[in-house]
Amino acid sequence: xxxAIQRTEQIVQKKWVPEFKYVxxxxxxxxxxxxxxxxxxGAIITTGGVFLRGQAPFQDNYGLGDPSYRELPRxxxxxxxxxxxxxxxxxxxxxxxxxxxxxxxxxALVQDGTIGELADTNYSFMGYQPISHPLQTRTAPEVAQKxxxxxxxxxxxxxx
Amino acid sequence: xxTLVKEVAELVLAPRSLYVRHPFGSPMGRAGEAxxxxxxxxxxxxxxxxxxxxxxxxxxxxxx
Numbered sequence: 167x168x169x170a171i172q173r174t175e176q177i178v179q180k181k182w183v184p185e186f187k188y189v190x191x192x193x194x195x196x197x198x199x200x201x202x203x204x205x206x207x208g209a210i211i212t213t214g215g216v217f218l219r220g221q222a223p224f225q226d227n228y229g230l231g232d233p234s235y236r237e238l239p240r241x242x243x244x245x246x247x248x249x250x251x252x253x254x255x256x257x258x259x260x261x262x263x264x265x266x267x268x269x270x271x272x273x274a275l276v277q278d279g280t281i282g283e284l285a286d287t288n289y290s291f292m293g294y295q296p297i298s299h300p301l302q303t304r305t306a307p308e309v310a311q312k313x314x315x316x317x318x319x320x321x322x323x324x325x326x
Numbered sequence: 327x328x329t330l331v332k333e334v335a336e337l338v339l340a341p342r343s344l345y346v347r348h349p350f351g352s353p354m355g356r357a358g359e360a361x362x363x364x365x366x367x368x369x370x371x372x373x374x375x376x377x378x379x380x381x382x383x384x385x386x387x388x389x390x
Contacts, residue, residue, distance in 0.1 A: 168333045194339035196380025203371060254351040262357035271354070271363045280371065320374055322367070323327040323340065324353050 182229030183296040199320065202282075206319040209285035210238075211309065213293025214259060214266030214326045215251030218242050223250040224292035231292070233300040235309055238288045244270065253294045254326050266326050285316045293325050328353045328370065335383045342373045343383040348390045356390065 167175075171188060178186040199206075215224045217236040224232045238247070247263045249256060258265045269288065275281045289309050295301050313321055327340035330353055335343040346366060348355060354363040369386045 170331070171333050171337070188334075188337050190337045191339040194341055194380030196341045196377075198378070199374050203375060255349075256351060258352040258357040264360070264363055265352045265354045265357055268354045268363055268367060271360060271367055274360070274364060275367060275371075280368070322370060325328065325330065325334075326351055326353055 178296050183231075186296040189298050189302075201319055204279050205282040207283040207285060207317060208272060208281050209313055209316065209318045209321045210267060210269060210272060210288040210324060211291070211321055212267040212289075212324045212326070213251075213291045214249050214254075214324070215292040216247055216249045216263065216267045216290040219246040219248055223248065225250075226252045226292075226294070229296070231294045231296050233291075233295060233297070233305050235305050236290045237312075238267070238269075238290055240269070240284055240286050240288065242269075251292045251294065251326065259326075266324060268322075268324065272322075285313070285318050287312070287316065289313075328366065329383070332383060332385075339381045341380045341382075342370075342377045344370045344373050345383060345385045346388045348388070352390065355388075362388075 175186060175188060217223055218238060221236050244263060249259050264270050272284050276284050327343045329335040329343045329345050330348055330350060332345050354366050366388060373384050
């Protein structure tokens, strides 16, 4: 484990969650992508803490994180997209939400025919998960099932 | 997956990771630079279709 990773672990342990350890996965899931991209349906999963005005904002819970997710309708007005996440600088996202949730850029790729379609519902987490169990066992599998239900061919994960 | 930190991508082992030299808070690039943000997406899509095994981490060569 690199020095930077160890330092981050120590900071989280000292400030918020003494038991925190990075999860180290031992294998990667993989399916070859053979579909014609111009006929494929994509989805975005951001960890930028993006939510739609009117939805409950994410909460930091005094440094314990928030394993919940929000559903972001494809055609939600850009000005209605908010973001809450205490662990990154929001300067760029305040100017252009596409830096953390590239919805307009994906729409551009649909328009020019690069990809076939975009999911009607995209997803957002707050990418600070020092207690990963509820994310791993409940909310992430739930989102995966919803993506399957939308017949999505690929998902782009955008950590911040 | 877009990744800002190679070491984190090595821990996560997503099916495919695209490394970009962008700062925390701006994984897709600078605010308002639509063409460059689309370039990141095109690199990610190229990796989607070209990867032959899971856990691959590709350096996009893209800078902020």
